[in-house]
Amino acid sequence: MKFAVIVFPGSNCDVDMFHAVKDELGEEVEYVWHDQESLEGFDGVLLPGGFSYGDYLRSGAIARFSNIMPEVIRLAKEGKPVLGVCNGFQILLEAGLLPGAMRRNDSLKFICKPINLKVANNETIFTAGYEQDEVISIPVAHGEGNYYCDEATLQQLKDNNQIAFRYATENPNGSLEDIAGITNERGNVLGMMPHPERAVDSLLGSADGLKMFQSIVKQWREKHVVTS
Numbered sequence: 185m186k187f188a189v190i191v192f193p194g195s196n197c198d199v200d201m202f203h204a205v206k207d208e209l210g211e212e213v214e215y216v217w218h219d220q221e222s223l224e225g226f227d228g229v230l231l232p233g234g235f236s237y238g239d240y241l242r243s244g245a246i247a248r249f250s251n252i253m254p255e256v257i258r259l260a261k262e263g264k265p266v267l268g269v270c271n272g273f274q275i276l277l278e279a280g281l282l283p284g285a286m287r288r289n290d291s292l293k294f295i296c297k298p299i300n301l302k303v304a305n306n307e308t309i310f311t312a313g314y315e316q317d318e319v320i321s322i323p324v325a326h327g328e329g330n331y332y333c334d335e336a337t338l339q340q341l342k343d344n345n346q347i348a349f350r351y352a353t354e355n356p357n358g359s360l361e362d363i364a365g366i367t368n369e370r371g372n373v374l375g376m377m378p379h380p381e382r383a384v385d386s387l388l389g390s391a392d393g394l395k396m397f398q399s400i401v402k403q404w405r406e407k408h409v410v411t412s
């Protein structure tokens with residue numbers, strides 16, 4: 185399976201994302217600069233964390249106009265896995281691939297620490313490797329992670345089982361109903377504030393994030409059975 189890590193001016197988790205896929209997961213991965221216009225040949229897209237365009241206006245608000253974004257949207261519409269982490273999640277919201285918006289943390293402070301998450305839906309291509317309601321440890325690092333949506337959208341998220349992760353023991357940013365990650369209705373686009381790519385080896389304090397990448401690959405292989 186071949187992944188693209190999209191790199192924007194100001195991305196700073198692209199190298200960790202690349203390392204997670206190449207060295208820990210053992211799959212193919214390439215960096216794709218935001219200015220490129222094609223994602224031909226890629227099976228999945230990873231939007232890493234960071235401060236694209238310095239978080240000017242709102243985080244993700246400028247990155248979503250990048251040349252590569254129509255291709256990210258095309259792959260998402262084709263049903264390919266698209267994972268946005270932190271700033272990647274913010275970009276997916278700004279691009280309209282996921283509903284809702286991100287506000288500044290209620291503390292108005294940047295928060296960086298390991299956090300407990302509850303797997304709220306293990307029936308997605310990203311979370312199938314976890315138990316339902318399993319509590320996992322993944323670090324957060326953000327200033328704008330306070331997820332918000334209106335009541336009708338929240339109801340839709342619940343009705344369609346689109347809430348993938350909730351903060352388990354503490355809500356670090358004030359997000360609505362402890363939401364830490366959501367999928368689109370089809371389930372192939374996931375945005376999450378915590379960083380699974382920073383939790384891929386016990387040396388890093390947790391390997392709980394690796395299961396997410398392994399789940400994506402497992403589901404993909406099941407769909408693309410090699411016959412020769």
Ligand SMILES: NC(=O)CC[C@H](N)C(=O)O
Nearest residue numbers: 233234270271326327328
């Ligand atoms: N680690 C990140 O991706 C940071 C996200 C974003 N720039 C924020 O502070 O909210």
